[in-house]
Amino acid sequence: MGDLSPVAFDIETSGLDPSAIITVAGVTMDMGSWIGLNTTGRLADSTRLTTAVEHESGSNIRLAVYQSEEDLLIGLSEFATNHIDDDRHYLTAYNGETWNSGFDLPFLRSACVRQDVEWPFPSVAYADVMSIVNRFDTGDHNDLVGVYDTLIGGDDCDPFDDSASAVDSHENGEWVPLLLHNLADIERTRELAVLAGRYVPKSDFRMKNLSPPDT
Template identity: 50%
Template sequence: MSDSRLTPVAFDIETSGFDADAVITVAGFAHGLGESLILNTGGHSKVDRNTLVRALDEESTGTAQLDVVDDEGELLEAVASFVTNQLDGDTHYVTAFNGETWNGGFDLPFCRTRFLQHGLRWPFGDIAYADMIQVVDRFNTQDQTDLVGVYDVL
């Protein structure tokens, strides 16, 4: 009998703020083979990619991949490429902390809006999703609600 469990792929974004004109500055995936990070430099040419790759390799639990792009549109295209080429709805699911819940969440709704604004197709369509906020809220008996505390609980 084959193992029918889905493999989790953690997803997170960072943005320039919460306003309507905010942009996604970083998108990242952590998966069984390592981490994939996409950095939007906003066109700043002084970014030293080699230094960033070395730092990422030092922190990675596996293979670290870094894509450096000049704007949010390129970042979204790189996210879509990763999802299309690396994730399979039959074997993977995406997970995040407060990424999307029935009454809120941030990462996926923000991404959905930005994909629409850039005229790009939503790449996560057939990928299952699990939000870790409910797990942490239910099982966190140490009252640690900051990001570091959440990761310690997980």
């Protein structure tokens, strides 16, 4: 949108109950994607997983494997610091955070509090794709997959019909389908943001700065 390029963000979690944690955090940019996997103490070969995910998706990814939520959050913060430029990028997600709801950013904030980790996105502008695509006619669709299929369509690498399957996949240590699901969602989100940048007025993006007042 304008001079800013969208950076799409999405998380997977172990559920929705109070004890749930972040299991995957994914970010995609014009140069490729970074995905952090929290194995919750289990071993996983990042090289083999990267090869498998790139083979299945045809995408360029950088995979980082962590064994705890805290380490995942620290890794996400390091990636954001090194690769997200607030003069060139804005962060986006699908229902990540809208004016009266959202999932990804509120869950991320709680995880940062729980793990005593600093907020990973200081000084970055944010606009939610869900609030932008309502400027298109998508019929009865308001979910990410439905909106994407209506406006863009085409093949994707998502092995799941819904995000609930991602919970079981993490619990069972089925890393490749879990990573493919997250990758598909961040790629869909960014493609929708790019599309909106071509057709939707700047004023409708409702940008806000994610920097907390005490930073």
